[in-house]
Amino acid sequence: MQDLLKEYKETRRQLKWAYEARRESEKVLDNQAITERQLLSEMIGDVEYVIEWLETGRRPGNRRGIERQAAYQRERLMDPVRMQAFAARSTAGSPANLTEWQLHQIEDALCVLSERERECYVLSHGECFTHSQIADMLGITKSSVDTHIKRAQQKISERVMSSLFLVG
Structure with a gap:
C-alpha cells in the first residue's frame, strides 16, 4: 500500500512539473495548449483524490467514515x-x-x-x-x-x- 502511495505521489509530482512547463513555455495561448493544461489539471485533481483516499482510508469529502455512520445507514x-x-x-x-x-x-x-x-x-x-x-x-x-x-x-x-x- 505504501508503494502504491509513493507511486501516486511521484505521478502527481510529474504531472505538476508538466503543467508548470506548459504554463511557462506558452506565451501565446491557443486552444490546444489550453486543452492540454485543463487535461493535466484534471489528472492532478484525480491523483490528489486517490492520494487523500489512500492516506486517510476513507473517501475524500465524506464527513464521517462508515464506522461512524448512524445505525440506520449501516443496517x-x-x-x-x-x-x-x-x-x-x-x-x-x-x-x-x-x-x-x-x-x-x-x-x-x-x-x-x-x-x-x-x-x-x-x-x-x-x-x-x-x-x-x-x-x-x-x-x-x-x-x-x-x-x-x-x-x-x-x-x-x-x-x-x-x-x-x-x-x-
Missing part, C-alpha cells in the same frame, strides 16, 4: 443477493440459490407486510427497480412507493428482532 435488513434470489425463484446452478430454511425465513419476514408494501419491497430489493419505475408500474406516486418501502423496512426490522424463526 441491512436482508442480504441483497438472497432477496434477489427469492424474487427470481431461480433453480439454476447459481450460488445465490436459497435453501428451504432461507426461503421460510424470508417468507416469515415478509408475512407482516400488507400486499402493497410487499409488492413495493420485493420490486425494490428483489427485482432492483428504482422507486420511480415501481411507481409507474403500480400506478402510484413515487412518494407513496417511498412510504411503503420505509414502512416495510420498519416492519421487517421489528419482525427480525422479535421472531425466533428468523434467528440464525
